[in-house]
Amino acid sequence: MARAAHPQAMQPKKPGTTRTAPPKMPDGFPGKGRYRTYVAFETTGLIYLLMGFIILRAIWQLGAGEAGWNGVMDAYRNPIMIGFHVLALVGVIFVGVRFFWLFPKAQPPRIGPVRPPPAAILKGMLYSVWIGTTLVMTWVLAGGAF
Amino acid sequence: MVETHRHDVVIVGGGAAGLRAAIAAVEADPNITVALVSKVYPMRSHTVSAEGGAAAVTREDDSFEMHGYDTVKGSDFLGDQDVIEYFVEQAPKELTLLEHWGCPWSRNEDGSVATRAFGGMSIKRTWYAADKVGFHMLHALFQHSMRFDRIVRYDEQFVTRLLIDDGQVRGVVALDIRQGTMRAFLGRSVILCTGGGGKIFPFTTNGNIKTGDGMALAYRAGVALKDMEFVQYHPTGLPGTGILITEATRGEGAYLKNKDGERFLVTRDYGVGSKAELGPRDLISRAMVQEFEAGRGFSGSYGEYLHLDLTHLGEEKINQRLPMVRELAKVYGGVDPVYEPIPVRPVVHYMMGGVDTDIDTATQLPGLYAAGETACVSLNGANRLGSNSLTECLVFGARSGEQALQFSKGADDGNERAVRAQAEEEQARIDQLRGKVKGGEKLARLRVDMNKTLESGCGVYRQEDSMQQTVRDIAQIKGRFADLALEDKSKVFNTELVSALELHNMLEIAEVVANSAASRKESRGAHTRRDAPTRDDQNCLYHTLCFFDPAGPRIEKKDVTLGTWVPEERKY
Amino acid sequence: MSDVQIKKFVVTRFDPDKDEVPRSDTFEVPCQSDWMVLDALNFIKDQLDGSLSYRWSCRMAVCGSCGMNVDGAPTLTCKSPLSSYGDTVEVTPLSNFPVIRDLVVELDGFMEKLKAVKPWIIRAKEKAVEEGPYRQSPEELEDFKQFSLCINCMLCYAACPVVGNEPDFIGPAAIALGYRYNLDSRDEGASERNAIFRGEGSVYSCSFANECSEVCPENVDPAAAINQAKLSGLVDWAASLVLPRGGKD
Numbered sequence: 001m002a003r004a005a006h007p008q009a010m011q012p013k014k015p016g017t018t019r020t021a022p023p024k025m026p027d028g029f030p031g032k033g034r035y036r037t038y039v040a041f042e043t044t045g046l047i048y049l050l051m052g053f054i055i056l057r058a059i060w061q062l063g064a065g066e067a068g069w070n071g072v073m074d075a076y077r078n079p080i081m082i083g084f085h086v087l088a089l090v091g092v093i094f095v096g097v098r099f100f101w102l103f104p105k106a107q108p109p110r111i112g113p114v115r116p117p118p119a120a121i122l123k124g125m126l127y128s129v130w131i132g133t134t135l136v137m138t139w140v141l142a143g144g145a146f
Numbered sequence: 147m148v149e150t151h152r153h154d155v156v157i158v159g160g161g162a163a164g165l166r167a168a169i170a171a172v173e174a175d176p177n178i179t180v181a182l183v184s185k186v187y188p189m190r191s192h193t194v195s196a197e198g199g200a201a202a203v204t205r206e207d208d209s210f211e212m213h214g215y216d217t218v219k220g221s222d223f224l225g226d227q228d229v230i231e232y233f234v235e236q237a238p239k240e241l242t243l244l245e246h247w248g249c250p251w252s253r254n255e256d257g258s259v260a261t262r263a264f265g266g267m268s269i270k271r272t273w274y275a276a277d278k279v280g281f282h283m284l285h286a287l288f289q290h291s292m293r294f295d296r297i298v299r300y301d302e303q304f305v306t307r308l309l310i311d312d313g314q315v316r317g318v319v320a321l322d323i324r325q326g327t328m329r330a331f332l333g334r335s336v337i338l339c340t341g342g343g344g345k346i347f348p349f350t351t352n353g354n355i356k357t358g359d360g361m362a363l364a365y366r367a368g369v370a371l372k373d374m375e376f377v378q379y380h381p382t383g384l385p386g387t388g389i390l391i392t393e394a395t396r397g398e399g400a401y402l403k404n405k406d407g408e409r410f411l412v413t414r415d416y417g418v419g420s421k422a423e424l425g426p427r428d429l430i431s432r433a434m435v436q437e438f439e440a441g442r443g444f445s446g447s448y449g450e451y452l453h454l455d456l457t458h459l460g461e462e463k464i465n466q467r468l469p470m471v472r473e474l475a476k477v478y479g480g481v482d483p484v485y486e487p488i489p490v491r492p493v494v495h496y497m498m499g500g501v502d503t504d505i506d507t508a509t510q511l512p513g514l515y516a517a518g519e520t521a522c523v524s525l526n527g528a529n530r531l532g533s534n535s536l537t538e539c540l541v542f543g544a545r546s547g548e549q550a551l552q553f554s555k556g557a558d559d560g561n562e563r564a565v566r567a568q569a570e571e572e573q574a575r576i577d578q579l580r581g582k583v584k585g586g587e588k589l590a591r592l593r594v595d596m597n598k599t600l601e602s603g604c605g606v607y608r609q610e611d612s613m614q615q616t617v618r619d620i621a622q623i624k625g626r627f628a629d630l631a632l633e634d635k636s637k638v639f640n641t642e643l644v645s646a647l648e649l650h651n652m653l654e655i656a657e658v659v660a661n662s663a664a665s666r667k668e669s670r671g672a673h674t675r676r677d678a679p680t681r682d683d684q685n686c687l688y689h690t691l692c693f694f695d696p697a698g699p700r701i702e703k704k705d706v707t708l709g710t711w712v713p714e715e716r717k718y
Numbered sequence: 719m720s721d722v723q724i725k726k727f728v729v730t731r732f733d734p735d736k737d738e739v740p741r742s743d744t745f746e747v748p749c750q751s752d753w754m755v756l757d758a759l760n761f762i763k764d765q766l767d768g769s770l771s772y773r774w775s776c777r778m779a780v781c782g783s784c785g786m787n788v789d790g791a792p793t794l795t796c797k798s799p800l801s802s803y804g805d806t807v808e809v810t811p812l813s814n815f816p817v818i819r820d821l822v823v824e825l826d827g828f829m830e831k832l833k834a835v836k837p838w839i840i841r842a843k844e845k846a847v848e849e850g851p852y853r854q855s856p857e858e859l860e861d862f863k864q865f866s867l868c869i870n871c872m873l874c875y876a877a878c879p880v881v882g883n884e885p886d887f888i889g890p891a892a893i894a895l896g897y898r899y900n901l902d903s904r905d906e907g908a909s910e911r912n913a914i915f916r917g918e919g920s921v922y923s924c925s926f927a928n929e930c931s932e933v934c935p936e937n938v939d940p941a942a943a944i945n946q947a948k949l950s951g952l953v954d955w956a957a958s959l960v961l962p963r964g965g966k967d
Contacts (some may be wrong), residue, residue, distance in 0.1 A: 012826035019734040020816035027790030049722035105942035109861040245851040257853030353776040590764035633768035639819035
């Protein structure tokens, strides 16, 4: 049985002339099929929020001298923190893939005489930039080791 | 107590003609209001399913004379020539207005409106919007009509009776489908734009709502229905469902082939000459039936069919110009027309006949007007050319809006008490019909029986004995209707009650069609008799009028308005 | 005739004069192999229970009347082959809508939203009919053509999680239609409509679930229209800060 929607959902401003049964949310919302994926996508916002706090704290601790900075580095070695960052990586990849899927749709039909490239090409460009940047950053962070 | 609503003009039906009439009326006078009363929300009107296009003189090498001649000849010389002259002159203006209102007509490279070839048209003059012209026109009209707060819509109201006092129309009374109560819409003039009645036949392109309601309303009020014997069979409908595959396929170059792969319209003499697949619809439908009778048709689970071959047009052209046809063929016909021919057969599509009106869309009943497929003005005579009908809705829809408004200014309200009393009577009648749970007859059975007898007596080819049988059958089914039992006794959104009212209207229309057909002793246009196979201008160049009479439908004759074009042999 | 298979249909029933809340009835229907869900409903109404109420008309997926939830998914019953479903089929009214009767839902809320986006050609000066049609190139027609294909079937409203939670949200079909006019080269009302898009029930309520486009039977892709409208609405607003009557002219 689908759950109840907002009682005013799709109600006209001028009330109907007969009693109606209240509206129901789409079947499968929020836990089944594509709705589950959508809700997961929305939930990644929490991950970003937490990540934001963690990074802010790290930056704040930069001003606390070497001891403060070492404290931050120790915190990162904590298994719970590592676990969170793995989850965050999964989340970011999920959001990235979904974003790239939807991105071509949000392009206007054209800007002046120029039409956007076909969706497949746009996606290809986005993935190339993403993967390319990741590879470059990894090389830099590894100290140019390879 | 029946709730009443008063407006200057009341329009019944929210399709192309009704919407155009409403817009014309409110644009002509900034102070008046119009009631737009429809049994469905306007975007559901059957206009939406039209596919091919709308005709108007456009090109430099075209002329009003040519469009007029094509239409007169297409009508097998039964069309009123003053009406036709007026129509062809107004057509370009109406289609241009629709373009200004946002209709997305397909274009040429230079930005001008594109035209395509169509059956019976000697020059390309059919404006089109891919192959969804009815959809785009209806939505453009509906969206444009939303600008006017003075067009007051009453959706899902089923009009059951005209209110008449002192020999003049004073409004209508309708069943509020949602509430189950009656409402009276009082106005000094009424325009009927309720479409045709193809659902009296079993195989039709028409949707469920095409039940001839407006025609029945006028008929019961004593107004004649004109030329009802002329029922157009569209050559290319899908077998079984009857879904329309537009003539535009043939306009873009499709071929009709029989079982032997033969383009029979070219190889055999069916009177279409070099026009071949672009001949008029009545000739092509007859040719197809003759192919069936000669054993050259395919056999299928829904009867015989022939092939409409688009495979040589190429995927790009089909996707660009005929995308909906491709979709319909795949979903409902089981074939992809890019690779396989589409199975097709003639199906009932349009009624040339309808409420008898003059060139100003007025009926014999003062204050009552009609436009669109509901009316017989008569533009289309004995056979309509494809793409004239949508333009007809605009031209005469506009005319009716102006004329009905004009009339309403000079009219009075009549005896309002007497009018309200009629509305109360109607409430009682409907309540009684709804409460009828005892009876031996079922709705679906009556409908199927009506369909069957019309198919056998009023098909593409007709003859005396089967037409007379149909006349008898319909009279009998009408009698059985009195014994109808309804299962749905509820008030709120009772669609069985609506179906019963529609069936009642359909039985009236069916009776008129059968009687009119039996009375015409010649073959002309869409009315073809095996026992009178030629056209008889000497004795039969008249419009058939059918009047309601308790003793049985009464047939009379009305002169055809001739003009520049003299009836000649109809050869292409 | 094609093969016949008996299928069970579990259908929502609701008569406000008799039922406190909607209930369901089960029907056994002998279904032909080429039937759509609508054909089964018509069989039920004609032969089994004449009191079943639902809307339908064209039966060729162009009028938009017959939208219902079938096995939980919003769909046009005239275009849903029974062969895609199992032995038991559940037919319920469109989600997110108040229910008037059985499978019939309240449409006036949608009609109000449709009108609110001003879906007509807005121009400073109308062209006289004697001057003939506007010129519009095939490319300019392509710009908005896809968004003009909406048949108002409201499956998108039934699928959208935001519609069910935020009553003011203008919704997919209405936004797509308004945006269609914004893109039409003959229209000059984009600023006006963008202001409406930013106002009550704004386009920014959309969180790009994309369900509307998943269920749309006409490939209108309303999600594309909404999310393009977000950007153009923003650009318009920014331009209006710089130029008092900014936006597309």
